Amino acid sequence: MKYIFIAMVFIALFQIASAQVVINEIMYDLEGSDTKREWVEIYNNSSNQIDLTKWKFDDEATSKHDLNIPPKNGSQGSIIIEPSTYIILASDATTFILEHPNFSATVIDTVMSLGQQDDRTYTLKLIDEDDTTASEITYNTSLGAKGDGNSLQLILGSWNALPPTPGIANSTSDDSENSEQNEENSQSENQNNSNIESQGSSFFIEPQIFADAGKDRITTVGADALFEGKSFGLKKEPLVNARYVWNFGNGKIKEGQNILHYYQYPGEYAVILNVSSGEYSASDRIIVNAYPAELIISRIDKNFIEIHNKSNRELNLSWWQIQYQNNRFIIPRDTIILSNRKLIFSSDTIGFNFNDKENTSLLYPNGIDAFVFEEIKILQKDTTTIQTKTIFEKIPSSQEQLTVVRENNISQDNASQVSQEEEKQIKKLQEDMSQTASVISSLSGENKDSGIYKWLAAIFGIIGISAGVIIFISNKKDISDEIEIID
Numbered sequence: 001m002k003y004i005f006i007a008m009v010f011i012a013l014f015q016i017a018s019a020q021v022v023i024n025e026i027m028y029d030l031e032g033s034d035t036k037r038e039w040v041e042i043y044n045n046s047s048n049q050i051d052l053t054k055w056k057f058d059d060e061a062t063s064k065h066d067l068n069i070p071p072k073n074g075s076q077g078s079i080i081i082e083p084s085t086y087i088i089l090a091s092d093a094t095t096f097i098l099e100h101p102n103f104s105a106t107v108i109d110t111v112m113s114l115g116q117q118d119d120r121t122y123t124l125k126l127i128d129e130d131d132t133t134a135s136e137i138t139y140n141t142s143l144g145a146k147g148d149g150n151s152l153q154l155i156l157g158s159w160n161a162l163p164p165t166p167g168i169a170n171s172t173s174d175d176s177e178n179s180e181q182n183e184e185n186s187q188s189e190n191q192n193n194s195n196i197e198s199q200g201s202s203f204f205i206e207p208q209i210f211a212d213a214g215k216d217r218i219t220t221v222g223a224d225a226l227f228e229g230k231s232f233g234l235k236k237e238p239l240v241n242a243r244y245v246w247n248f249g250n251g252k253i254k255e256g257q258n259i260l261h262y263y264q265y266p267g268e269y270a271v272i273l274n275v276s277s278g279e280y281s282a283s284d285r286i287i288v289n290a291y292p293a294e295l296i297i298s299r300i301d302k303n304f305i306e307i308h309n310k311s312n313r314e315l316n317l318s319w320w321q322i323q324y325q326n327n328r329f330i331i332p333r334d335t336i337i338l339s340n341r342k343l344i345f346s347s348d349t350i351g352f353n354f355n356d357k358e359n360t361s362l363l364y365p366n367g368i369d370a371f372v373f374e375e376i377k378i379l380q381k382d383t384t385t386i387q388t389k390t391i392f393e394k395i396p397s398s399q400e401q402l403t404v405v406r407e408n409n410i411s412q413d414n415a416s417q418v419s420q421e422e423e424k425q426i427k428k429l430q431e432d433m434s435q436t437a438s439v440i441s442s443l444s445g446e447n448k449d450s451g452i453y454k455w456l457a458a459i460f461g462i463i464g465i466s467a468g469v470i471i472f473i474s475n476k477k478d479i480s481d482e483i484e485i486i487d
Contacts, residue, residue, distance in 0.1 A: 020044065020045065020046040020048070020050060020134065021042055021043070021044050021045075021046075021050055021052075021081065021126060021134050021135055022042065022043055022045060022135045022154070023040055023041075023042055023124055023126065023135050023136075023137045023154070024041045024042060024043040024086065024153070024154050024170065025040065025041035025151050025152065025153045025154065025164070025165065025166070025170060026040055026041075026114065026124070026137075026139060026145075026151060026152040027039045027040070027114075027145075027151040027164055027166075028114035028115070028116055028122075028139070028145065028151075028152065029114075029116040029141070029145065029146045029147045030147070030149075031147055031148070031149055031254075031255055031256070032254070034114075034116075036091055036092035036095040037091070037092070037095055037096070037099065038090075038091045038112050038113075038114045039088050039089060039090040039091065039096055039112070039166065040057075040088070040089045040112070040114075040124065041086055041087070041088055041089075041166055041167070042081075042086070042087055042088075042089060042126065042135070043084075043085070043086050044081045044082065044083055044084065044085050045084065046083055047083045047084075048083060049080050049081070049082055049083065050080070050081050051079065051080050052067055052079050052080070052081060052108070053067075053069060053079050053129070054128075054129040055067050055126065055127060055128055055129060055134075056126075056127040057089055057110050057111075057112065057124075057125075057126060057127075058124065058125040058126075058127055059111075059112055059113055059114060059115075059122075059124055060115075060122065060123055060124075061113040061115075064127055065110045065111035065112070066110065066111075067079070067089070067108050067110050068093075068108060068109040068110060070106070070107075070108070072109065073092075073093055073094070073109035074092070074093035074094035074097065074107075074109055074330070075093045075106075075107055075108050075109045076093065076097065076106065076107050077105060077106025077107060077108075078106055079106075079108070081106070085105075085106075086105065086166075086167050086168065086169075087105060087106035087107070087108060087167075088103075088105070088106065088107045088108065088166055088167065089108050089110050089112065090107055090108065090109055090110070090112070091109075091110070091111070091112035091113070092109065093107045093108065093109035094109075094330065098224070098226075098260060098319060098365070099258070099260060100166060100258070101226060101258065101333065102258075103166060103167055105167040116141060116146060116147075117141070118140075118141050118142075120140065121138055121139070121140045122138065122139055122140065123136065123137070123138045124136070124137055124138075124139075137154075137159075139152055139159060143159045143160075143161060144160070144161025145161040148161070149163065149164075149243075149255055149256065150162055150163055150164065151163075151164040151165075153165065153170040154170065155170050163241050207234045207280070208234070208280060208282060209231060209232060209233055209234065209239060209242075209275065209277055209280045209281070209282045210231065210232040210236070210282050210284075211229065211230070211231050211273050211274070211275040211282040211283055211284040212229065212230040212231070212232070212273075212284055213227070213229055213246075213271060213272075213273035213284040213285060213286045214227065214228060214229075214230075214286060215286060216286050216287045216288070216289075217286065217288055217289075218288075218289050218290075218291065218313060219262075219263065219288055219289070219290050219291075219316075220290070220291060220292075220293045220315055220316070221262075221263055221264065221265065221266055221290050221291065221292050221293060222262055222263075222264070222293060222364050222368065222370065223262055223293065223320065223364050223365055223370075224260040224261065224262045224319065224364070224365040224366055225260070225261060225262065225288075225316075226258060226259075226260055226318070227246060227258070227259045227260075227261060227271070227273075228257070228258045229244045229246070229257050229258070229259075229273050229275065230257075231244070231275040231277065231282065233277070234280075239275070239277050241277070242257075242275050242276065242277040243255070243275065243276045243277070244256055244257045244259075244273065244274075244275055245273070245274045245275075245276075246259055246261070246271065246272070246273055246274075247271065247272040247273075247274070248261050248263075248269060248271050248288075249269035249270045249271055249272070249288070250263060250264075250265075250267075250269055260365075262364075262365075262366070263288075263290035265290070266290050266291055266292055267289075267290055268287060268288070268289050268290075269287070269288045269289075269290065270285055270286075270287060270288075271285060271286050271287070271288050272284075272285045273285070273286075291311065291313060292311075293311075293315065293370055294309065294310040294311040295307060295308070295309055295310070295315065295337075295362060295370060295371060296308050296310065296362075296371050297360065297361075297362055297371055297373040298342060300354050300357045300360055300373060301354065302347070302353055302354055302355065303346060303347045303353065303354075304344050304345060304346045304347060304354075305322060305344070305345050305350070305354060305360070306342050306343070306344050307337065307342065307343050307344075307345070307362065308341075308342045309337045309338065309339060309340065309341055309342070309343075310340065311339060311340070312339050312340065313339050314336055314337065314338045314339050315336070315337050316334065316335070316336055317331045317335040317336070317337055317343075318331065318332070318333040318334055318335060318365070319331065319333065319365035320335075320362065320363065320364065320365055320370070321362075321363035321364075321365070321367065322345065322350060322360075322361075322362060322363070323360070323361050323362075323363055324352060324354055324359060324360045325359045327350075327351070327352040328363075329345070329349075329350035329351060329352075331345075357373060360372075360373040361373065
């Protein structure tokens with residue numbers, strides 16, 4: 001049995017040594033929701049380029065999954081992996097890049113569902129173009145990295161739970177580095193104490209680390225904003241493997257150095273960053289003002305789309321999205337739209353044309369609709385109605401009840417019963433009322449002293465016309481069927 005075990009170990013080590021592309025790191029259970037956030041790192045340990053076109057990823061969940069060639073589905077970089085190079089296979093490339101904004105290496109989008117049940121063991125495989133298994137690993141939650149912010153990393157043939165290192169080599173001397181750092185910290189503390197005692201002072205200055213949450217900022221309600229934390233050690237050196245905990249002031253607490261967060265409601269929020277490393281801790285705070293997004297799609301043409309910022313503040317459109325039917329364009333990071341200004345994105349820039357204006361929308365970075373474009377069509381009225389309305393709107397409302405017009409739908413039989421004399425009187429009445437309205441309108445441009453007499457004259461004129469209307473109606477009751485009094 002002893003020799004069999006030795007042989008098995010030798011075969012396993014030989015497979016690792018001879019493999020060209022290996023699964024090197026697994027992020028299978030992230031803090032919070034895992035949706036679209038899982039990823040696997042693979043490494044080319046050969047001296048040759050390897051083309052991953054037609055390769056597949058097998059997570060045992062469903063069928064084997066294709067590797068999307070960049071830039072499909074938000075992927076970036078090259079499908080050809082260079083020698084001694086690390087790349088990422090992500091369940092959603094866009095989400096991975098948003099959560100790792102400084103990551104510039106290759107990210108390949110694929111379907112991925114990594115198991116995390118305590119009573120199961122899971123197998124992951126890379127399948128090459130010949131349907132041959134190029135790399136295969138197994139893991140379970142007993143190895144660690146279950147929801148604690150760590151990933152599983154392959155180090156000297158074994159899996160270890162450590163802070164994630166996407167795109168770079170896994171640490172092989174974590175313990176020795178920590179011990180060296182602790183030794184340096186101890187020496188530094190002793191030296192500080194010696195300096196204080198030599199100065200004859202009993203005041204002890206406690207060594208401390210420092211946290212930096214960035215600067216006060218303005219963000220948009222509903223839009224993800226990137227919060228980037230920094231920390232520095234006893235000698236002001238950047239801390240490695242420090243723990244970052246953010247309190248966003250609205251009841252939300254998240255852990256991680258770089259975090260995306262959005263506010264649902266406008267307001268002013270105090271954001272606290274707490275950093276801890278070993279026995280030391282530090283904190284920093286910033287103020288975040290969240291304002292509503294007053295953004296609209298103001299114009300759409302076949303060859304461009306125009307976005308208007310109607311607010312008095314400039315807005316950062318990082319990772320906002322323009323969607324037209326099944327096409328989507330992600331606005332690059334740090335794209336600023338100034339206050340009360342417009343931005344135009346051409347079809348050449350966004351990669352598609354707007355053949356019509358329907359089904360076009362502006363989305364928040366998380367894919368939720370922020371503004372949906374709708375073209376409003378105004379129905380045109382006939383000329384007679386518009387002209388009549390324009391004239392009568394100028395007449396004081398107290399006189400509207402005396403306005404008399406003929407109905408448009410008088411039948412031809414009844415129309416013949418109206419005498420020519422009656423038609424002349426009605427026409428004369430309408431002309432007098434139009435003249436009165438013109439007099440009233442012209443008075444608005446004169447001064448008050450000279451215009452008051454004209455106002456009085458206009459009022460008496462209206463009263464006279466009204467009396468004439470009443471007399472006319474009382475004497476001509478036989479045309480009441482064809483005449484309508486408009487209230």
